Amino acid sequence: MIVSGLWAEGTRLLISLAFFVCAAAAADTGEFSAVENLALAVKIDDCGHYARNVPYVFYEQAIESIPQIHPDHVLLAAKRLGRIGRVDYSLVSYLPTRRAAQARIEGMAGSVEGMRAWCFSTEAPAVYHAQALMAVLEQVAALPSAPPSSLSSAKDEFPREVRIFIENRDTCDHFRGEPFEGDTPEQKERRAFILGQLQQYCTGTDKRLAGLRQKYRHRREIMELLSRYEGHVEGD
Known part of the structure:
Protein backbone atom coordinates (compact mmCIF):
# COMPACT_ATOMS: atom_id res chain seq x y z
CA MET A 1 0.00 0.00 0.00
CA ILE A 2 2.81 2.40 0.90
CA VAL A 3 4.68 1.42 -2.25
CA SER A 4 1.74 2.33 -4.47
CA GLY A 5 1.25 5.49 -2.44
CA LEU A 6 4.90 6.37 -2.89
CA TRP A 7 4.74 6.05 -6.64
CA ALA A 8 1.48 7.95 -6.83
CA GLU A 9 2.89 10.75 -4.67
CA GLY A 10 6.13 10.77 -6.62
CA THR A 11 4.29 10.91 -9.91
CA ARG A 12 2.15 13.83 -8.72
CA LEU A 13 5.21 15.68 -7.47
CA LEU A 14 7.23 15.14 -10.60
CA ILE A 15 4.45 15.93 -13.04
CA SER A 16 2.92 18.90 -11.26
CA LEU A 17 6.07 20.49 -9.89
CA ALA A 18 9.17 19.36 -11.74
CA PHE A 19 8.10 18.93 -15.35
CA PHE A 20 8.09 22.64 -16.14
CA VAL A 21 11.82 22.95 -15.41
CA CYS A 22 12.98 20.10 -17.63
CA ALA A 23 12.99 22.13 -20.81
CA ALA A 24 14.72 25.09 -19.16
CA ALA A 25 17.29 22.97 -17.38
CA ALA A 26 17.92 20.92 -20.51
CA ALA A 27 18.61 24.09 -22.45
CA ASP A 28 21.19 25.12 -19.85
CA THR A 29 22.84 21.82 -18.96
CA GLY A 30 22.00 19.42 -21.78
CA GLU A 31 19.33 16.76 -22.01
CA PHE A 32 18.30 14.96 -18.86
CA SER A 33 19.91 11.55 -18.62
CA ALA A 34 18.24 8.39 -17.40
CA VAL A 35 19.93 6.45 -14.63
CA GLU A 36 18.80 3.08 -13.36
CA ASN A 37 20.08 3.40 -9.78
CA LEU A 38 21.04 6.74 -8.29
CA ALA A 39 23.33 6.49 -5.25
CA LEU A 40 22.06 9.31 -3.06
CA ALA A 41 23.15 10.18 0.47
CA VAL A 42 20.21 11.82 2.23
CA LYS A 43 21.05 13.55 5.51
CA ILE A 44 18.22 13.01 8.02
CA ASP A 45 18.17 14.68 11.43
CA ASP A 46 15.75 14.50 14.34
CA CYS A 47 14.19 17.98 14.47
CA GLY A 48 12.14 17.61 17.63
CA HIS A 49 8.45 17.19 18.29
CA TYR A 50 6.03 17.05 15.39
CA ALA A 51 2.80 19.00 15.01
CA ARG A 52 0.57 19.25 11.96
CA ASN A 53 1.74 22.76 11.10
CA VAL A 54 5.45 21.81 11.03
CA PRO A 55 5.65 21.09 7.25
CA TYR A 56 3.85 24.36 6.49
CA VAL A 57 6.24 26.35 8.67
CA PHE A 58 9.29 24.77 7.02
CA TYR A 59 7.89 25.42 3.55
CA GLU A 60 7.07 29.07 4.18
CA GLN A 61 10.49 29.72 5.69
CA ALA A 62 12.27 27.98 2.81
CA ILE A 63 10.34 29.82 0.11
CA GLU A 64 11.09 33.12 1.83
CA SER A 65 14.76 32.49 2.62
CA ILE A 66 16.04 30.80 -0.55
CA PRO A 67 15.70 33.93 -2.77
CA GLN A 68 17.49 35.98 -0.12
CA ILE A 69 20.40 33.54 0.19
CA HIS A 70 20.53 32.59 -3.51
CA PRO A 71 19.23 35.52 -5.59
CA ASP A 72 20.08 33.72 -8.86
CA HIS A 73 18.45 30.43 -7.84
CA VAL A 74 16.15 28.30 -9.98
CA LEU A 75 13.26 26.61 -8.17
CA LEU A 76 12.87 23.08 -9.48
CA ALA A 77 10.15 21.69 -7.24
CA ALA A 78 8.15 22.78 -4.20
CA LYS A 79 5.63 20.81 -2.18
CA ARG A 80 3.82 22.58 0.65
CA LEU A 81 2.28 19.37 2.00
CA GLY A 82 2.42 15.83 0.73
CA ARG A 83 1.66 12.48 2.31
CA ILE A 84 3.11 8.99 1.84
CA GLY A 85 1.34 6.40 3.94
CA ARG A 86 1.09 8.04 7.37
CA VAL A 87 4.05 10.38 6.89
CA ASP A 88 3.46 14.04 5.99
CA TYR A 89 6.21 16.06 4.37
CA SER A 90 7.11 19.31 2.64
CA LEU A 91 10.11 19.92 0.42
CA VAL A 92 11.82 22.35 -1.90
CA SER A 93 14.34 21.59 -4.62
CA TYR A 94 16.40 24.23 -6.36
CA LEU A 95 19.59 25.15 -8.16
CA PRO A 96 21.57 27.75 -6.17
CA THR A 97 22.42 29.45 -9.50
CA ARG A 98 21.16 28.98 -13.03
CA ARG A 99 24.39 27.24 -14.03
CA ALA A 100 24.75 25.08 -10.91
CA ALA A 101 25.52 21.43 -11.63
CA GLN A 102 24.06 20.21 -8.33
CA ALA A 103 20.41 20.48 -7.29
CA ARG A 104 19.59 20.80 -3.61
CA ILE A 105 16.61 19.04 -2.05
CA GLU A 106 15.55 20.03 1.46
CA GLY A 107 12.47 19.25 3.48
CA MET A 108 10.77 18.21 6.67
CA ALA A 109 8.65 15.16 7.42
CA GLY A 110 6.91 13.42 10.27
CA SER A 111 3.63 12.09 11.58
CA VAL A 112 1.37 12.96 14.46
CA GLU A 113 1.40 9.31 15.51
CA GLY A 114 5.20 9.14 15.43
CA MET A 115 5.49 12.43 17.33
CA ARG A 116 8.88 13.27 15.75
CA ALA A 117 9.82 15.74 13.05
CA TRP A 118 12.63 14.86 10.65
CA CYS A 119 14.70 17.32 8.61
CA PHE A 120 16.20 15.95 5.43
CA SER A 121 18.55 17.32 2.80
CA THR A 122 20.67 16.12 -0.07
CA GLU A 123 22.36 17.21 -3.27
CA ALA A 124 22.23 15.46 -6.62
CA PRO A 125 23.35 16.15 -10.18
CA ALA A 126 20.81 18.46 -11.77
CA VAL A 127 20.47 16.15 -14.74
CA TYR A 128 19.22 13.42 -12.38
CA HIS A 129 16.80 15.66 -10.51
CA ALA A 130 13.71 13.52 -11.15
CA GLN A 131 15.42 10.34 -9.98
CA ALA A 132 16.76 12.15 -6.92
CA LEU A 133 13.26 13.27 -5.93
CA MET A 134 12.01 9.69 -6.10
CA ALA A 135 14.97 8.47 -4.03
CA VAL A 136 14.24 11.10 -1.38
CA LEU A 137 10.56 10.15 -1.27
CA GLU A 138 11.55 6.52 -0.72
CA GLN A 139 13.51 7.52 2.37
CA VAL A 140 10.71 9.81 3.58
CA ALA A 141 8.28 6.90 3.30
CA ALA A 142 10.58 4.80 5.51
CA LEU A 143 10.66 7.30 8.38
CA PRO A 144 9.11 6.13 11.68
CA SER A 145 5.36 6.79 11.68
CA ALA A 146 4.44 5.04 14.93
CA PRO A 147 4.86 6.31 18.48
CA PRO A 148 7.20 4.64 20.95
Missing part, protein backbone atom coordinates in the same frame (compact mmCIF):
# COMPACT_ATOMS: atom_id res chain seq x y z
CA SER A 149 5.74 1.31 22.09
CA SER A 150 5.11 2.62 25.60
CA LEU A 151 2.87 5.34 24.19
CA SER A 152 1.31 3.18 21.49
CA SER A 153 -0.06 0.72 24.02
CA ALA A 154 -1.18 3.40 26.47
CA LYS A 155 -2.69 5.93 24.09
CA ASP A 156 -6.14 4.33 23.98
CA GLU A 157 -6.13 4.14 27.78
CA PHE A 158 -5.56 7.88 28.29
CA PRO A 159 -8.29 9.78 30.15
CA ARG A 160 -11.16 10.89 27.94
CA GLU A 161 -10.39 14.58 28.44
CA VAL A 162 -6.85 14.00 27.16
CA ARG A 163 -8.07 12.12 24.09
CA ILE A 164 -10.61 14.84 23.28
CA PHE A 165 -7.97 17.54 23.67
CA ILE A 166 -5.61 15.69 21.30
CA GLU A 167 -8.33 15.32 18.66
CA ASN A 168 -9.27 19.00 18.90
CA ARG A 169 -5.74 20.37 18.96
CA ASP A 170 -4.60 18.14 16.08
CA THR A 171 -7.52 19.47 14.02
CA CYS A 172 -6.71 23.01 15.18
CA ASP A 173 -3.05 22.64 14.13
CA HIS A 174 -4.10 21.28 10.76
CA PHE A 175 -6.24 24.31 9.93
CA ARG A 176 -3.62 26.67 11.36
CA GLY A 177 -1.37 25.49 8.54
CA GLU A 178 -3.93 25.81 5.78
CA PRO A 179 -3.45 28.73 3.35
CA PHE A 180 -6.37 31.13 2.97
CA GLU A 181 -4.92 34.07 1.06
CA GLY A 182 -6.66 35.63 -1.95
CA ASP A 183 -9.65 37.73 -2.84
CA THR A 184 -11.57 35.58 -5.33
CA PRO A 185 -15.05 34.43 -4.23
CA GLU A 186 -13.74 30.88 -3.79
CA GLN A 187 -10.79 32.04 -1.71
CA LYS A 188 -13.02 34.21 0.46
CA GLU A 189 -15.35 31.27 1.00
CA ARG A 190 -12.40 29.05 1.93
CA ARG A 191 -11.07 31.70 4.31
CA ALA A 192 -14.42 31.90 6.07
CA PHE A 193 -14.51 28.10 6.38
CA ILE A 194 -10.96 27.90 7.80
CA LEU A 195 -11.59 30.72 10.28
CA GLY A 196 -14.73 28.90 11.42
CA GLN A 197 -12.75 25.70 11.98
CA LEU A 198 -10.09 27.60 13.91
CA GLN A 199 -12.78 29.13 16.10
CA GLN A 200 -14.33 25.73 16.73
CA TYR A 201 -11.22 23.64 17.39
CA CYS A 202 -8.62 26.11 18.72
CA THR A 203 -10.62 28.24 21.12
CA GLY A 204 -9.80 27.36 24.72
CA THR A 205 -7.10 24.80 23.91
CA ASP A 206 -4.26 26.89 25.36
CA LYS A 207 -6.00 26.92 28.75
CA ARG A 208 -6.98 23.25 28.49
CA LEU A 209 -3.41 22.24 27.64
CA ALA A 210 -2.03 24.13 30.65
CA GLY A 211 -4.65 22.49 32.85
CA LEU A 212 -3.91 19.00 31.58
CA ARG A 213 -0.17 19.46 32.05
CA GLN A 214 -0.77 20.53 35.61
CA LYS A 215 -3.29 17.78 36.37
CA TYR A 216 -1.24 14.93 34.87
CA ARG A 217 2.25 16.23 35.72
CA HIS A 218 3.01 12.94 37.45
CA ARG A 219 1.91 10.79 34.48
CA ARG A 220 5.06 10.53 32.36
CA GLU A 221 3.38 8.95 29.32
CA ILE A 222 0.72 11.68 29.19
CA MET A 223 3.23 14.48 29.72
CA GLU A 224 5.40 13.08 26.94
CA LEU A 225 2.46 13.20 24.56
CA LEU A 226 1.31 16.67 25.63
CA SER A 227 4.83 18.07 25.29
CA ARG A 228 4.57 18.05 21.50
CA TYR A 229 1.89 20.76 21.54
CA GLU A 230 2.61 24.48 21.54
CA GLY A 231 1.49 26.24 24.69
CA HIS A 232 0.13 29.36 22.98
CA VAL A 233 -1.62 29.12 19.61
CA GLU A 234 -4.71 31.23 20.12
CA GLY A 235 -4.42 34.64 18.61
CA ASP A 236 -1.68 33.57 16.11
